[in-house]
Every structure is written in C-alpha cells, then in structure tokens.
C-alpha cells in the first residue's frame with residue numbers, strides 16, 4: 577500500500593519559519609473541522625440563510641457565519657497571528673499581538689452552492705505583519721507578491737487542501753482520521769488548454785475583448801483558434817481553480833456592465849491574490865486583464881478585481897485581446 581506523508585511531516589521539512597508553519601497548521605486543522613460541518617449539512621441544521629447580510633451586502637448563509645467564527649477563533653488562538661480579515665467581517669481584527677503574520681480568508685467560498693450540495697471551499701492568504709505595532713487595515717494592503725503562504729481547501733467528493741509556502745504547490749487529501757496526506761506533490765498547470773470557465777449568462781454585459789475571446793473559442797475548429805473548446809462553470813471559484821490545477825483551463829470573472837462602477841465580483845485580498853499566487857507557483861498566469869494580479873497595489877480591504885487565471889498561454893491570448901481594447 578502506498579504510504580503518504582502527512583501535513584505535519586511535510587511542514588517540518590519546509591524551510592519556512594516555525595511561526596508561519598504554525599499559522600498554516602492552524603488553518604489546515606480548522607479546514608478539516610469545517611469539512612465535517614459542511615458534510616453534515618441538514619443533519620446539523622446548518623443549511624440555509626442566516627438572515628443577515630455581510631459588508632458587501634450579500635446574503636449570508638448560516639455556514640458563512642459558522643465557518644467564519646471557526647477560522648476567526650482558531651486564528652485568534654494562534655500565537656503567530658497578529659491580525660485577521662475575512663470576507664464576512666467588515667473590518668480587520670487585530671489579535672492583540674505584534675509581529676508574526678496577518679491572515680485574510682474567505683471562510684466558505686461559493687456558498688450559493690451549499691444548499692444544492694455542490695463543492696465549496698475555504699481560501700486563505702498569509703502576509704507578514706508589521707514588527708513594531710498592532711496591525712490596522714493599512715498594514716493588510718500589501719501587494720499579492722508579499723504573500724508568504726496561500727492556499728485553499730475544497731470540500732468536494734474528496735476534501736483537499738492545496739498549499740504554497742516556500743516553493744511549489746502541493747495538494748493534500750483529508751483521510752477519515754482527519755489527517756491531511758500529501759497526494760498531489762508539485763502540482764503543475766498545463767500551459768495550453770481548450771477549456772474555459774466563465775458565467776455565460778453575463779455575455780451581453782461583457783466588454784469587447786471578452787466577447788471577442790469567447791466568440792473565438794465558441795467558433796471552435798472553424799474559427800480563429802482552430803480548435804474546439806469545452807466550457808465549465810461551477811460557480812465556486814475553489815472548484816473551478818482546482819479543476820484548472822488538475823487538468824488546465826482558464827477561469828474568468830471579468831468586469832461587466834451590470835454594475836459598471838464595480839471592477840468585478842471577486843475580492844482581491846482573500847480570493848484573487850491567494851489563488852493568483854497558487855496559480856503562478858504552479859506555472860500558470862493570473863491577470864486583471866493587462867497587469868498581473870499579484871502586482872496590484874490594494875487600496876481597500878474588500879476591493880474587487882477582474883480575474884483571468886489559469887493555463888499560461890491561454891491567459892496570454894486573453895491579455896493580448898485586452899491590450900487590443
């Protein structure tokens with residue numbers, strides 16, 4: 577029988593400092609607990625709406641609130657964490673400690689899928705904390721390139737944790753005993769693909785470069801791309817990105833004209849940045865259209881951003897369309 581390295585042993589061999597490993601282990605342990613709550617569904621009475629809205633005016637599911645509390649409590653109890661920020665919390669929360677790390681997270685991404693039993697996930701990002709003062713919002717507004725770790729857990733047919741710390745991207749599968757075992761070392765995203773992910777129902781609102789790109793894909797062998805494309809859209813970013821990690825593809829949530837003043841739907845600090853670091857470390861690319869997402873200077877915590885990420889050559893095709901205007 578194959579034996580797998582567990583997360584604790586894998587972390588022990590990583591060159592990162594002990595405090596950072598502690599943060600990652602804390603998130604991983606909490607994700608294993610979240611997996612059990614998500615899996616229990618109606619049995620624990622945790623499905624359905626919470627009857628509240630978050631800071632972005634989105635309806636919260638009960639599980640958004642439960643999982644946010646689980647991760648917040650765990651991180652506040654972790655000695656290496658100086659502050660945290662969440663999709664579900666209006667403001668950053670300092671823990672009372674100075675130094676160490678800041679963690680931003682989306683505790684349950686894709687939560688519109690919970691009640692229909694489709695994959696959801698947790699996304700997290702770790703940044704260095706200021707060494708000499710308790711963190712305020714401004715201290716979180718660092719370039720994505722400053723991230724020292726990032727990852728996601730996907731609660732699907734298998735529960736997996738996909739992580740990057742000092743080097744590449746590694747995937748761990750949760751076993752029945754609650755251990756994360758290294759099943760997918762050195763994940764690499766194929767440079768070429770014939771599969772795109774976008775919410776096609778927004779087609780009439782897209783900007784011309786997005787329309788041109790998708791039109792080209794839809795024309796298949798008879799069009800400018802000279803090959804047939806497949807389409808997938810789970811409406812859980814974690815599930816769509818995980819598919820791209822496993823078999824390549826491109827994911828797009830571009831700006832569109834439904835709400836022209838909003839740059840996009842997805843949030844920079846706890847969705848786009850951690851996913852972009854993972855994708856780049858796995859050999860893929862990630863852009864808002866022209867600039868790499870990891871090079872965007874954040875100006876506010878809940879900032880939204882257009883997202884195009886995945887197979888490197890395909891992202892460059894889309895970037896070239898964007899540059900053409």
Ligand code: AHM
Pocket residue numbers: 634663682684685686687688775811812813814829841842
């Ligand atoms: P959430 O964080 O409130 O769940 O929203 C983010 C999700 C992403 O996981 C997914 O890619 C996107 O929203 C789907 O949006 P849409 O329903 O517009 O297709």
Ligand code: MG
Pocket residue numbers: 663682684685686847
């Ligand atoms: Mg989300």
